[in-house]
Amino acid sequence: MNIFKKQESQVRSYSNNFPVVFQKAKGSWLETENGERYLDFLAGAGSLNYGHNNPVLKQALLEYIENDGITHGLDMHSSAKATFLNALSRYILEPRNLEYKVQFTGPTGTNAVEAALKLARKVTNRTNIVAFTNGFHGCTAGALAATGNQHHRQGAGVSLSNITRIPFEGYADIDGLNLFETMLSDNSSGLDKPAAVLLETVQGEGGLNVASNEWLQRLSKICKANDILMIVDDIQAGCGRTGTFFSFESSGIKPDMVTLSKSIGGYGLPMAVVLLKPELDEWKPGEHNGTFRGNNHAFITAAKALEIYWANDNFENHIKQSSSKVSDVILRTIKRHPKLFVQQKGRGMMIGIECKDGIISSDIAKTCFENGMVIETAGPDDEVVKFFCPLTITESELDQGLAIFEDAVDSIAAKHFKKAS
Template identity: 75%
Template sequence: MDIYNKQESNVRSYSNSFPVVFSSAKGCWLKTENGDRYIDFLAGAGSLNYGHNNAIFKKALIEYIESDGVTHGLDMHTEAKSAFLTALRNHIFEPRNLDYKVQFTGPTGTNAVEAAMKLARKVTGRANIVTFTNGFHGCTYGALAATGNQHHRGGSGMPLAGTSRLPYEGYAGVDSLLLLETMLNDNSSGLDKPAAVLLETLQGEGGLNVASNEWLQRLSKICKDNGVLVIVDDIQAGCGRTGTFFSFEPSGIKPDMVTLSKSIGGYGLPMALVLMKPELDKWAPGEHNGTFRGNNHAFVTATKAIESYWANDDFEKHIAERSQQVKKVIDRSLKRHSSLFVRAKGRGMMQGIECKDGDLASAISRRCFEKGMIIETAGPNDEVVKFFCPLTISESELEQGLHIFEQAAEYVAQTATRKAS
């Protein structure tokens, strides 16, 4: 570990929680240089929805590389890009009656958020963006201004401006949409009319808080009535993580813009998009630029991901079955360990269990790691244990991971009881 401690910045974080050296990975398994195996309930923070080294994607990528396919293309036309756009249109947009143009941004989620915020301001001529408590949108300045987490905001080194924050659904019992609607129609409210509202329909880093369909529908109507755009950040919750390709599908809303990254590339390769309604595409050529918008290797694997998993509803059925498997264990744990747990959080394969405090959640995560599982915590105080395995996980593999969690919870509960006595 000496090379990491001497040469790598202190900013690293995941390696602090999982201090081993990984050498290979397949499906939902990670293997260390010493030959130890860990079941992966982190999945690259949601960038590996289809698992490590997915065989279908790997075959297509190897064939593309061996044929001297274009690797890096800026934003020029390539066969790999056209294949991706075609698959996205045919298998994702058209079946959902969505009409979006696609912007390829720099290959990170925060860059997509920056682009969406900039475009909303450009189109409307207004500067303010309404965001929500516990939202997480990235760590570059614009996206960070929209992010609630104080730990990340503290790294900015300067004031973060351009946003107004409102309570997310369920926050402190506040009817935030009544507040928003009232403030939008009150000339003395002090709320500068926003260009857009930016939100996650299921907050990942914020603790797996879920916006109800009714709340999303109401928000969408308020925004439409007031000429305010709706931007859904689906970077972590998209690509099937909540059970449908887009997290907002069950609500029936059609956001003006959607940001995607993480698993849109399929293979864990960097890629990010802004989807926008066609009338919003007011960019001048090169106005939001970036060298690495043309990751053709990611186009290849992204195309295979869509064609292989989203051409019919089989994958959605698989996700629903595995989601129920997770839910049963969470419900059982809530009944068995009332001294540890408060409530279930999230939906689909983006579920978690809230502990009474962050120390308990961290203790469970550490014990899971000791027993061969990678799992992280989320929430404002890291109080939520977050089940985030690849969506392709089998029933038996998922059972193995859930069993480790249950054993870890039992261990922490017994330890807490001994300390109390």
């Protein structure tokens, strides 16, 4: 561990909570250099929906590399890129009646958000963007301006501007959309007409807050009536995490733009895209650039993931069954320990349990790790324990992880009530 303490910046975070050296990973498991095994209920913060070293994806990648397939090609045409675009169209866009062009950005989610914001401003010739309380969109300047979390915002070192913050659904019992609509119609509200609204339909880092279908439909209607673009950040909630490929599918809305990263690469390889309606494609060549916007290895594994998991509804059914099992345990836990917990949060396998405070959630995560499971927290005060295992997790592995969680809760509850007495 000395090399990390000596050489690596203290900006690192996950390693502070999981102070071991991981060496191998397979499926839903992580293994340290000492051979200790941990169930992974973090899954790369949603980057490993198909698990670690998925054998089918790995084989496709190995064959591509063995045949000297192009690795880096800027944004030049390649057979790997064509394979991905065909798979995306066939298995995702066409079945959902979605017509989008695809922009390959730099390989991080925050770069996709930056591109979407730049394009919205370019197309509308407006600068203001409406974002929502508890939203998280990345740590580069534009995306960070739209992010609500003060811990991340204070690291910017510059003014974070051109954003108007609106209450998300359920925030402090305020009707944020009524406020938004009223301000749009009031010439003295001080709201500069926005180029776009940017939102997560399920707020990942913000605490698994869920926008209802009715709320999303209402927001979409407001945007259309006022010629405002709607950008859905599906970087963490997409690729099946909420139960369907896109998190917004059940609402029936069709966003003007969608940002994807994390699990879109399939194998955990860096990749990010912006899906945009064709009429918005006003970019000039190279206007939003990036050396690594052509990760051909990721194109191969991304295409294979779409082919094997999204050709039918079997995978969605598996996600729903897993979600139901996790939900049952969460609800049972809340009923057994009402003094420790508030409510269930999230949707699909983007689900969690809200604790009374961040101390309880931190103790649960720490105890789970001591007992062989990696799990993290979210929310303004890290008060939500997030169940974020790979979507490919088996029933027995899921049962094992949930048992570790329940044992941790029982242990903490015993300590809590002992102190209270």
